[in-house]
Amino acid sequence: MEATRKFTTPVIKKGKEITFIPKGSSKLAQTALNVWYVEYYYNGKQVRVKGGLNYHNDDHLKKQYEADVLLQSIKDDLANGYDPNNPAAFIEKEKKELITLDEAIKIFKDYHVTHQSRSKTVSTYLSKLTALSKHYPGALLKDINTRMLETFVQSKVDDGTYAHNSVKSAKRIIGTFFNVMVKKGYSTVNPKEGFDKKIKSTKELEEKHTPYTDADVKRIFEYLDANDKYAAFFCRMIYYTCVRPGEIRGLQVKDVNLKNNTITIRASVKKNPVDNKNQIIEIDRNFIKELEKLNLSQFPQEYYLTGSTMDIVGKKQVGINTPYQKLMTALNNIDKQDVIDNPHIKTSERITNKGYDLYSFKHTSNIKKYNAGWTLSQIMKANRHGSISMTEIYLKKLGTFTDTKHLEVPAI
Template identity: 25%
Template sequence: MTPKPGADIEITPSLPIAKAAHIYIAFCKKALAANTFKSYRTGVMKLLGYLERHRRGNLVLDKLEVADVNEFLNELITVDGVSNRTRNNIKGACGTFFNYFAKLDRSKKLKKQGNPFEDEDVRMLPFVQNKHQSYSLPQPKQYREACEKLGLDNLLTFCRWMYYTLMRPHEELRRLRVRDVRTKVIYVSGDNDKTNEGDYVDIPLPLEQLIQQQKIRDFPGHYFVFSQSGTPGPVMVGPKFFYRRHVKVLEKMKLEDSGHDMYSWKHTGAIALWTATKDIELVRQQARHSNIKQTIEYLRDLGVRLADDDKIHKFPVF
């Protein structure tokens, strides 16, 4: 029987980083959502690549210095060619990696020594924040008309589901199965959900009508709601299936460089729900945010004014 990674390895400051990485990646694969796992694994593997490139593959945890970390992060840009934002993300992932072992080190030496990725001399680099892009009021109608002219009914249906559920297109909605479409809610599986815990979104009346029109619940529970045939099937569509068709629609609308991606329908739905209800808690629940602050920041990033413009005019006269 093959032993579990790390089962017979004592966690000490002298543990080689390469072995530590093997233990950590195995843990993350079981404990984290798929996308989070990929992000953490990428960061740690980049660190191992740096050590191998400098013939330091046997370096142990407590011998990685701040100077090494800065050199590694610099080479992410100069050698690997990543962006400032990706470099910052990898810095965070590797910092979490070291904290993981600092907590397991019974000698407390790693904790006392400090995390080299969190040293004050290891700084974040500036980057341009990509703002979320939603559709303006006339564009949904134009998008629908373009889909109809191009014969892309399947794409239009997919976008309508995203608009109503605020689900992420590639990681969640594309992987949705018939059994997860319940009576009044849709279950977002922990295997697909970004929190790895699973959650629910409500089914608004227009979506329920669409579900009944498609007869979704009549199909076998293990079928994926979206397949290439346009009806639920045993094989889900590929990650680029809807994206390629989405690009054709944008070309038809002359919006190629407008910044509208598949996520734009999620953002458009969030704005529409807020505009119609002014219920921040409802938007939070449907977007599955952990707190109201996250929802407020999300809507503000979309350019939504949360204040009631008429209330300010009720200011008493002095």
Template identity: 20%
Template sequence: MCSKIQGSNVSKLVGYTYPKLHKGKEWYVDFYALDPATDTMRRKKYSISTEFRVAERNRRATEIINVVSSKLMKGWNPWVQTDNSRAYVLFEDCLERYLDYVDRMDRKKTRQSYHSRVNVLKEYIATRTTPFKYAYQFDESFCNDFIDWIFLDRESSPRTRNNYRGWLYGFSEFMVARKYIANNPVEKIKVMPENGEKFRKDLTPEMLKTMTKYLTEHDKSFLLACLMQYYTLIRPGELSNLKIGDISLKNQTIFVSKTFSKNHRDADVGLNKIIIKLMLDLDIFKSTSDCYIFSHDFKPGKEHVGSDQFNKRWKTMRNALKWSDCYQFYSLKDSGIRDLANSEGVVVARDQARHRDISTTNRYIQKHDVQPGTLNFEGNMVYEKPKAKDDAKDK
């Protein structure tokens, strides 16, 4: 047992194991290589067709082993698609190098601004579930997710979002010039219009009903996330941190801790009866209290999953419904505030959203009791448990 553990540690230190031929009903060559993104040894397999004669299979296996062994010894990694010799430079080192460059700039205001943006970028990296360690991971997908996070999770204006895009473009040029990456991943990210009108639009009552029907039939776990966004008005970054133990069925509330809330204050938020109804249908409360409500695949689990999963699943649904890009996951909050204010009054909506008072924009409103109007407000996303097929036939 001890020798196996030591062997595994040595393999991880080297970064790979040598390819090996396996014979049986299936012939294949496999080996393990370190995936820098997850810091684990992952298995790579090459199958050899059993249609070949035994001699031909052995010949092909020998060729695969020789070629793969040579590539591995030269630094090739099957999990990293790059020819850049600096691809494995730690991203943290890239940032430190960049800040050294920034500190030599003339204008103090520019230096402070760029330092602030780097801190925000680090904050975003800390929210990701997939480890982010190396320069090669700084790609278009990462940059897109970061810009979305700035605009949606941080509730930034289009101008702020565009300013971050501009800074990220410049930082990417720095990365390219120093051979950390081959191309600028921000080039294809478009600038958002800043004509005073919000790019993000709220959803019409008809759209909300269409979405609820679609998700009830195809993705009830994500429907719960959408109901939470619409009724509780809790931000995506906060939703990702909520645990089952934060729910009080007796008080019909959910607790948002100051450790992850945007305003850094504890709050009890009203939990609508429609949300509780779906939670019971999904057997949410059969999981232990320390489980995150939205772990992998939007199901309860012990592992924290970042808020970017909300936007990714939303895009899948949005494409299926053929909606415009202006309708985003955060549109549910806009729609919820609108509908709650129309139904129960603007004060109830303000308190449920934990918004700042207009006359004191720099000060968050103080802690308040849960407004009864939020608990039975129906709005336009009424979830109804599907009837059993047998019941439908009887009718």
């Protein structure tokens, strides 16, 4: 035995040597009547494993077959690190090594639910990971390598599913997934490392978060003020405060201080509660009158600022998609009226096909701030962004809303 080994080679033990064979029997048949077991020594201590071998004392061939199977399995287990003094650890190790990609994705989901990640974030993660699992049905987690990940993403590019941002998102999500698997001991490496950076998509991105034109934003608020006071308030709040829709849903009456003209974004409400600190934002004077209309002093402090689609302020949070759906309903109704007024209107000119959504109010607000003379750093602060580059994302459509025809190029 080599000095580094903890165990001796397992062998089959078949009991005492047969010295008497009854008439009509055989040595093999008599040997089968003995108690059999597999024996080896682990760190000098004798280990015997019977493993159900002695249920077939009347069938030597079957007993021999099962003994051979048991012997080989014990050899394999020992070679893979089995410790007879701690079998539970080996079982756990085996379970992790044999986990499928599907099972790993469920563990990843539970991990994020436990860490209270936003449901929308988890849903985005799962959509990409489920697609990966469907691409490699029944695959073990340990078998997924970098080349397989590249093949999967390239297939999504080739069939037109992934645009450029989707490719970046898929890489990020896959990397995050395997980081969690490594952290929890289900994987030793992250196969996303070394991913081919040349995999890109030329697919046109679907327009979304498009800033509103002055004409369209006027039409929308005229419709909302007449037909949906709740959506009108919610959309104005996004425009004037640049607070994220998900955060607005979580604001309570106690968070609004009209004496100091401030709103507190509690850490539990923030999209990214990394620092676990509340944030205070100032209320724009144009939005103060909208808040004063609510007569907040009449409501309990724990009521939600946008908790009722009927009365705006309410006892419970509205559904996560409710504000978005109400805006989309308004846009659809405006669209229908446009078609009635002008049956020949181009599809691209319809208000529902311009990429407008809730975040469009935030983009519009930032562009109007910039054109009104706000600096990038001031806009960054108003958005509670961590960097100028993040703020610049909201200004990428700036050129569309900037008029230069009356400007003169300075002479040289």
